[in-house]
Amino acid sequence: MKPLQRERSVTFEVGAGFYRPKSRIVRDLGVLAAAVYQAQNGSLRVLDGLSATGVRSLRYCHEAKADWVWANEGNPDLCNTLKQNLATLLPDKAEVSSLNVHHLCMARTLAGDRYDFVDIDAFGSGSQFVADALDVTKIGGLMYLTSTDGRTYSGREPQRALRQYGSFMRSHPSVQEQGLRLLLGNLVQQAAQRNLGIEPIFSFFWGDTCRVMARLTHKPTLTELNYGFLGYCHHCGNYHQPTWKKLSQAVCPHDDFPLTLSGALWLGKLHNADFLSEMAELAKDWQWPDVVKLLTTMQSESEFPPYFFPLKEIGYRGKLDLPPLDQLLTALQTKDFQSSRTHIQTQAIKTNASMQEIVAIILNISRIL
């Protein structure tokens, strides 16, 4: 028998399933958001669509104080382990099932059962469970969705992106953020079809996985400003957001070269800064310093345009040696540009400065030194 695993406050068996200790931080963020929701609303009913060993369900109950968790695992071979791990919660605080996620969500929807918090941690295209999440989440509730299809969002297989998401993805230096925006775009568009809206709570890129947490709202939130195209100029390395009406004139404002366009995708904020600060307070109380650090970076990047500049790309474009990242951020701010780190890539910056302005500022720094 494999030894028991421990994560934060819970212990569990892995059995025939799999468990990645490294992805604990993804679950930490889910638990914090659920705990903030429970504190704000006084109730928390969770649907955990692909439970595997049940570690998330256990943590939603123990740490976020969920009233009730539906833990479902599609693979019947894992069902016994899941039942065993959740034994102390059954039957008053949890239900365990081994159903196809689509079937489960359809059954709950037909029964008129809606959840405060829906977590579907799936492999592959994020679009496959968007409709299910929209069906089974309460208005005002939170949805935690996943995509792991890097080839699709990075522009390597744009045809697949078109089939899965109805959007065409092209390659540029910030495709990891594009993955988050592709999933959010699909979510806001499918919500709008139902005359509903979504509001991102946080968006987390980790490893090669995109995870987005969004609130379902009763009014549509999609507009032609927050759902559209991101253009990239391969000639000068700048990004631009052409409007829907000006798509036919989508050229780089710096040099008139045609832009490579990705879209349609979510162009609004990746995070809700107020919600993040409540999560950060809780993470401090619970003494989770790595999560506090991550949330601080997320807070600082939440007001920036929908892309970033990797330092490697800046060095290549400007043919120059780069200063330390913090020095570059300060130098940009001294010149009245906004600048921030991004959680998506440690060696990259978000800024409203253009590539040429960034390069000029770095040249200036090296002249002073």
Ligand SMILES: [Zn+2]
């Ligand atoms: Zn250009």
